[in-house]
Amino acid sequence: MNITEAFRRRFENELGPWKIGQVVITPISGRTCFFSLNHIEDGDETILEPSTDPFKMRHWVKQDSQGKFRALKGEKNLPRGWIIKPLDIFQLKEALDIVYPTAIANWLLREDLALRVTSFPETAGRQTGMYRITGITTDVQREEVTDELCRARCLKQRLWNGESQPPEDGEIPLLCPEVCNLFIASCRAKIKGKSEEES
């Protein structure tokens, strides 16, 4: 599937507004297929940093409002106060690929029944080096990491754990077809009895 082409067709047929994670995509009235992108909790009075550059998104997603690095892109701590507009359909996709990497591809592939979901044992089982040990993660440890990392912090729906729900109208779901490296690293930390992990 050509994701960009499928995305274009989808948005031309249904201009929105759309919601994805903590972001809202709004069609700009009077301009066919041009959009604005901003934090869902922001309005005109709270937007301080307007931009026309989709790559400016990288700056805004990097840290939360306290300056803490956002390694987990699905975390519910996207800072507020910015807007990007006008974005044509291709720029919109570029900006969305930055704020929620692979979310658009996951969504469209899922709708086409072509998104491969990978179970936790398969992901843990192929690890090598310092993460090989995650192959022995118990169900209890996996569930603890799911609570602490996924349920407490991440907005994504865990397809790998069979926990997804159908999206609401106008919602682009954030899908997690396979556990991320942070999850694997957290399992290792859990097995080793450490509180945080980095390599």
Added chain:
Amino acid sequence: MNYQDAALVLAGHGSTLNSESSTPTYLHADEIRRRGVFAEVHECFWKEEPHFRDVLRQVDSKRIYVVPNFISEGYFTENVIPRELSLTGRITNNEEREIYYCDPVGVHSRMTEVLLGRAETVLEGATIDLAETCLFIAGHGTSQNQNSTKIIYHQVELIRARKLYGECQAFFMEQPPLMKDWPDLTAKKNVIVVPFFISDGLHSFEDIPVLLEISNDMKKEGFRNPTEIKGRRLWYATALGSEPLIADVILDQVKFFDEHYGSVSA
């Protein structure tokens, strides 16, 4: 170069703690995007999103060049990246796509110039007796894969052959010769250390200065060049990865792939 029907995927390490670790990868991807060489340019990471495992889902092109933004051949380029991207060799045919797996940036011959440039820059014009100077190339070293040190020893040989410095040696964080032993490894009065790393992340910015004893805590104290230790002066350079020349090195690795492994490129 014209790769208007192809995608470039630049694969970096990234970090879950250090927000600057991925900066060099973004920097070079942006520069290559600006030049308009490829139909699309994507970044991906081991420790950050988009992950190696996921990135190909958002690539549209049928021809995809993957260049590891890694400093050496080793565990990541030979094991982790091929596994996570489901590569089967230099050329992978996957669901009507061809994926071309290029050499990492660090093994390119221009990296010698990048290294020597960094060593010169760190002196900031200070005049020192190069015959009385040891240039150390600092690597990570790992028990996972011996290839990761091979490129550093190769660079040492290339630099020794130029006879610019009195000595040139390699040392490592996790395998001998260990960088913490540097005072015993050379008798030269001047020491320049260039970290053979892509980014100024955890290792090159925080760990190595402590191992060299030029700082007790980089975050709180930092360090000054040169640091005087036991009657000797030590200059410590920044990592190589932000060097603008590396965008050209990445494109060279794509070209090298076409010339040596025969993709059906333009």
